[in-house]
Amino acid sequence: MENKELDQVCKGSQPYTGLATREIDKAYYHSKVKLQRLDRKKELVKKPLTSVPPRYVHPDQDPPIISLDSSSPQVPIIDMQRLLSEDFMDSELQKLDQACREWGFFQLINHEVSSSLVEKLKLETEKFFKLPMEEKSKYGQLEGDVVHVEGYGNVFVGSEDTKLHWRDSLYFTISPPHLRNLHLFPNLPPSFRETMEAYSADLKNIMVEILRQIRKKLRMDETEMTILLEGKQAMGFNYYPPCPQPEHAIGLPPHSDFGGITFLLDVNDVQGLQIKKDGLWIPVKSLPNAFIINVGDTLEILTNGTYRSIEHRATVNSLKERMSIATFCNPKMNGEIAPAPSLVTPRNSSNVQKNRSCRLYQRTI
Structure with missing residues (x-):
């Protein structure tokens, strides 16, 4: 990968999509990427603004071609209960397979994660983002830590001229526990931390079943x-x-996710996710009590391109704040990403030129 192209990936202006035919030089990557520890957009918008500050302006964005209405094409819906039922398993699995091949996205309903747990996590999320800046800053990302990128703030900024995203975020490793950031995670409010752990455990069980x-x-x-x-x-x-x-x-520029699968939960029913299908940006309307799930780069590679990790982005609006929670199921970091041997045949040869180290390939959004 050329240095100019690496700059674009590091800055987030170019998504790292498709199969792993590119290799990021780690030393170059780290030399170009700087951490923006804390972003003060929430404080900024408390002031009466009539225009976007120049550093947040992203010109020449592709507009959504299709509006969000009842006639819009929507991502497939998968029923978890039917997927586990002997009577409906085959037909529902066929729908899941088709969704991963054609869309790379689906909405999962009847997943059996308790609504009380989901609502509690939403409440804890809202409480966190309503904290004063000085309180949130206690969980700020560590200066210079471009490997873990955990805590509150914004993820990567390539230079002082890099365009910023209209977003604040809080990011943590949940499991395995020994990979948690010890200066951040244990210091979260106990109710937030315990709810997060219970929720992530339930989602891991779902992830295991979907992959099975x-x-x-x-x-x-x-x-x-x-x-x-x-x-x-x-x-x-x-x-x-x-x-x-x-x-x-x-809010978040076009990108694909690094990992296996990602779960997205809308906190306050404000839409903003758009996915790119057949060259068009399509808004996704989340269903009540559903998870939006997408295929990541690792699963695309593992399935030798059978399943698709597609571009998506987060848009913003002028009237309402939006909050969401993403749970990333990523590969173990001491492994290699490569097509499953059982899916590589003379007629369906590997689309990946060579195996990739997970540590080298990982790109955190």
Whole structure:
């Protein structure tokens, strides 16, 4: 990968999409990326703004071609109860397989994560982002830590001229516990921390079942999902303030996710996710009590391109704040990302030129 192209990836202006045919030089990556510890957009929007500050302006954005209405095409819906039912398993698994092949996204309903736990996590999230800046800053990202990028703030800023995103975030590694950031996670309010742990444990169980079903459908060997089943789990909490000129700003630019699968939960029923399908940006309307799940780069590679990790972005609006919670199911970091041998045949040769180290390949959003 050329240095100019690496700059674009580091700054977030170019998504790291497709199969792993690119390799990031770690030393170069770290030399170019700087951490922006704390972002004061929430404080900023308390002032009466009529325009977006220049550093937040993202010109030439592709508008959504399709509006968010009842006639818009929507991502497929997968029913977890039907997926586990002997009577409906085959048909629901066929829907899941088709969703991962054609969309790379689906909404999961009837997932059996208790509504009380979900609502409690939403409440804890809202409470955190309503804290004064001086309180949130106690959980700020460590200066110069470009490896873990945990805590409150904004993730990567390539230079002083890098355009900023209209977003604040809180990011933590959840499991395995020995990878948690000890100066941050244990210091969270106990109710927030305990709710987060219970929620992430339930989502890990769902992740295991979804990957088991995928392995069965694709006739993969049992050990070929180990890199994900024994992987790392992280959570990102996102806050998108109202924006005076949403057409000029972006909450999160087009990107694909690094890991296996990602769970997205809308906190306050304000829409903002858009996915790129067939060259068009399509708004996603989240269903009540549903998780929006997408295929990540690692699962695309593991399935030898059978399943798709597609671009998506987060938009902002002028009237309402938006909050969301993303749970990332990433591969174990001492492994290698490569197509499952059972899916590589002479007729379906590997699309990856060589195996990739997970540590080298990882790109945190």
